[in-house]
Amino acid sequence: MRTEEKLYTLRYKKDDKSHLAIKDVNTCLECTAKYGEPQPCVSICPANVFSWQNNRIVIGYENCVECGASRIACPYENIDWNYPRFGKGIALRYA
């Protein structure tokens, strides 16, 4: 089963403001030179939030399952990781 299909099982309310951001795009270039692809954030994320497109990390924050791993996996602490606001984001039922 594809990750996207797994994510369809989740109830989700979108916050229109992204709760995740890359602090400095140049750091990601340095990271890619050192660690190659997939970068640590791309490979640890269980929800395909991060992807490498045109030499920068693109964040699909609406996929986020709020696990916390990318913030820790990034060797440069380059992810500004927050919670979605006002109770938005995922709403689990059976976990």
Add this chain to the structure above:
Amino acid sequence: MLDYDIVVVGAGPAGSAAALKAASEGKKVLVIERGPEPGSKNVSGAMIRKDYVTSVFGEDMPFERNVETIKLSLYNGNKPVNIEFHPEGLVTTGRLKFDKWLSSVSEKAGAMVIPKTTALKLNWENGIAKSLTTDRGEVSAKSFVLAEGVNSLVSMESGIKGDWTPENSVQAVKMVYSIKKGDLNTIFGFPDDNTGMSWRMIMTDPLVAGFMYTYKDSLAVGIGSPIKELVDRKIRPEKLLDDFLEMTGIAEKVKGYSLREYSAKIIPEGGFPDINVAKGNVYLCGDALGLVDPLTFDGITPAIASGIIAGEAAVYNYDKEIYRYNLMKNPEISKIAKERKLETDFMTGNKAGEYINMVSSMLEGWASGDLMGIRNTMVSNYRNLIPDLMTFVMRMR
């Protein structure tokens, strides 16, 4: 500005225990929860000790099934060594129902719980927190309990603790499959809808701690694996879970049943006692202190135990050394602190592999009748491992 005696961040087991304790002592307590309702952001297995929870929160705890059997499988390559226990007092539960119930008990004791609200930061004056800023406004209090779980953003923002590192944290992913009660009973040979089992697995290369729990009408499966190892080897956690399901034969069992929910959460492996537990009038508890065993996944009991102690500390405004002492004195908490070293060895060294090799070579020797061989291997290679192995097996129960 709203004003309370005590503000608790997080309505998980730690936060609800703290709120219950403080409200029972007559304090005006506010609990801030970021989820649309308590439990909606939380992930566990979960297998919990019913008696312990009941001793704190009272009767009527919602649960899925009694755990009549725990099977522990140590995988060496594809073939596992299995050990079975028949525990008492363990049940499975899902977090939404469980956390909602915990929170409702704290409300009955007088606490006020506000969901859909994210705590952002504490505002300090001379080392004392005066108020808490949330995404819906500010609230002041005499003391604060940070029961915000593993992603403890407020504690970190306040400089009370640093973040976990890839070396001391585990990535966990979980899936729940819908399986009708009757089907589930047939698959596992359960006599009725209340009987259930837990299956715990340990695999090496990469190190994986896995679980399978039976709910009433569904099956919960998941794995945890050290973040460092996953990142270094570029292993995707969801792929690892898929492989795990194949290897354990669970994939075969759930074939034709639909996936009900997918989730993930990190698990801390370091923390208490090597961590700040408080600052001024602000007390940390539960996963925010790293009070969970990443191998057995036992975190709810110590979360509740530390929550009560934090609630008390907040009521009496204890000094942080007294708070630390009280935490250390609690058997549920000191157990984790004591086993930290074993745990670290296990997660970062190759202890897991050594245990599993030891057990399987012992069993092979046994099967081939080479008892002298077993004795020699044990004495020469594994003498130091045996006490650790026994501790390990005991704590998996």
